[in-house]
């Protein structure tokens with residue numbers, strides 16, 4: 001694919017998805033530069049930037065170029081900026097946030113477009129984030145499986161992760177996760193979506209929030225869901241991002257899963273996340 005970018009440098013990091021973008025200051029850019037970033041986002045599904053110094057206001061301003069902000073109901077927000085969720089792990093904490101393959105906010109009726117994560121403090125080693133392409137996962141399925149999945153919808157829920165069920169969760173007890181009373185909104189989405197911007201088909205279930213296929217019991221659904229969860233994280237469909245202080249990753253929640261690696265015990269990791277409003281998903 002020709003690299004026809006004029007204002008930014010785009011370096012793919014893996015065959016399946018992911019590209020690093022340089023030559024950009026996210027705190028301030030013109031519309032032409034933003035248009036190229038948007039083009040790269042559509043092409044690579046997750047884009048990475050290094051050496052950014054953005055204030056919370058600048059983080060919000062960059063996010064608002066894409067869409068409205070979808071305020072996370074469960075993560076502890078910044079006191080000064082309720083639209084910025086804190087993704088924190090302190091040296092004495094064991095559980096991290098996002099340490100299972102998922103896509104953000106699939107439990108919302110209108111799922112999120114994407115998320116923009118800014119690294120404020122990172123461990124000396126570890127804490128990488130993995131991403132998987134749900135375009136590639138869908139495309140690698142047999143025609144028979146594709147046809148079966150295209151006829152299905154699935155229920156997604158926040159209850160089992162963020163609701164009263166999970167009261168013993170460390171991050172609940174230490175206040176990183178809250179508002180269990182708001183974990184009530186289940187949502188039905190097609191299992192295979194047509195991406196609203198790229199027109200490509202993508203698998204849209206995930207291990208953290210999908211509960212069952214519509215019209216199927218959970219017991220009936222789980223074996224096929226487990227097959228898809230294993231299938232979706234084959235190394236060929238993934239990339240891995242190593243953070244530095246000042247790095248930013250922006251991923252497409254309709255086309256990717258991500259997984260935050262929890263391998264930095266005794267060290268602190270502090271990230272600021274903004275999640276963007278999307279549109280209703282269709283098959």
Ligand code: SIN
Nearest residue numbers: 087097098129260271
């Ligand atoms: C998340 O799941 O949104 C957090 C990812 C990360 O901290 O790497």
